Amino acid sequence: MNLRDKVVYITGGSKGIGYGIAEMLLTVGMRVAISGRTAKTVKEAAERLGTEDRVIGLVSDVSKLKDEEEAVKTIMDTWGQLDAVLANAGVGHFAPIDEMSVAQWQQMIDTNLTGVFNTLKGSVEALKTSKGYYITLASLAGANFFANGAGYNATKFGVVGFTQAAMLDLRKYDIKVSTIMPGSVASHFNGNEPSEKDAWKIQPEDIGKLVIDLLKMHPRTLPSKIEVRPSRPDKK
Numbered sequence: 372m373n374l375r376d377k378v379v380y381i382t383g384g385s386k387g388i389g390y391g392i393a394e395m396l397l398t399v400g401m402r403v404a405i406s407g408r409t410a411k412t413v414k415e416a417a418e419r420l421g422t423e424d425r426v427i428g429l430v431s432d433v434s435k436l437k438d439e440e441e442a443v444k445t446i447m448d449t450w451g452q453l454d455a456v457l458a459n460a461g462v463g464h465f466a467p468i469d470e471m472s473v474a475q476w477q478q479m480i481d482t483n484l485t486g487v488f489n490t491l492k493g494s495v496e497a498l499k500t501s502k503g504y505y506i507t508l509a510s511l512a513g514a515n516f517f518a519n520g521a522g523y524n525a526t527k528f529g530v531v532g533f534t535q536a537a538m539l540d541l542r543k544y545d546i547k548v549s550t551i552m553p554g555s556v557a558s559h560f561n562g563n564e565p566s567e568k569d570a571w572k573i574q575p576e577d578i579g580k581l582v583i584d585l586l587k588m589h590p591r592t593l594p595s596k597i598e599v600r601p602s603r604p605d606k607k
């Protein structure tokens with residue numbers, strides 16, 4: 372894919388990994404739509420990223436299909452095309468399963484799992500037209516379970532399965548589908564405040580560079596599931 376002026380929609384691009392991906396995709400000349408749940412945060416992030424002709428900020432809660440449909444409609448009305456979608460928005464709550472609240476469970480399922488479906492549902496017709504690319508942000512937690520992770524693991528194992536099956540369904544339309552499964556990334560995830568202490572982690576722009584590599588990959592080749600981890604994990 373020649374990336375200049377191509378249009379990407381990144382859910383949850385107001386901060387963290389999504390924001391880092393947006394920064395990198397702008398450096399190769401793409402037009403970028405980011406989303407988040409609150410107008411102020413999205414507007415500020417979009418303004419930091421670039422000018423209105425290259426960046427738009429959309430208020431959309433991925434857990435609501437109607438929001439995602441509206442977001443894609445705005446992108447199509449603005450730029451007339453949609454070439455790549457990053458289903459990135461996600462939340463994590465970590466607790467022993469007997470202590471996890473129903474609200475925490477529900478928010479993870481609605482955001483991390485149903486949200487990924489809603490984003491695909493809202494964008495798939497536009498991607499058929501563009502023969503585009505749909506990428507989910509799963510996690511190494513989608514292949515490795517751990518104590519306190521039952522809810523989060525359930526959603527990310529689900530996202531990996533969902534994405535791989537969707538890949539089989541959509542490749543006949545020449546839509547590429549991949550899932551990226553990162554280990555620790557320096558973001559605001561789970562209340563983290565990125566700082567020097569996160570220097571050993573993957574940085575959001577590293578995931579952005581990985582996305583560029585995927586988008587530039589020859590049409591005949593599809594890395595459908597990508598595990599990515601810090602080279603030298605923190606010594607605890």
Ligand SMILES: NC(=O)c1ccc[n+]([C@@H]2O[C@H](COP(=O)([O-])OP(=O)(O)OC[C@H]3O[C@@H](n4cnc5c(N)ncnc54)[C@H](OP(=O)(O)O)[C@@H]3O)[C@@H](O)[C@H]2O)c1
Binds near residue numbers: 412486
């Ligand atoms: N950080 C890690 O170590 C790591 C590792 C593997 C995978 N991941 C995955 O990477 C993705 C991005 O996480 P991150 O680390 O960048 O976390 P983050 O810094 O907390 O950012 C999360 C983003 O998701 C948005 N968001 C949350 N709920 C949303 C909803 N219902 N609708 C729309 N946007 C929503 C947030 O925007 P608002 O708050 O403005 O709504 C924010 O932009 C998640 O799927 C996460 O599970 C993270």
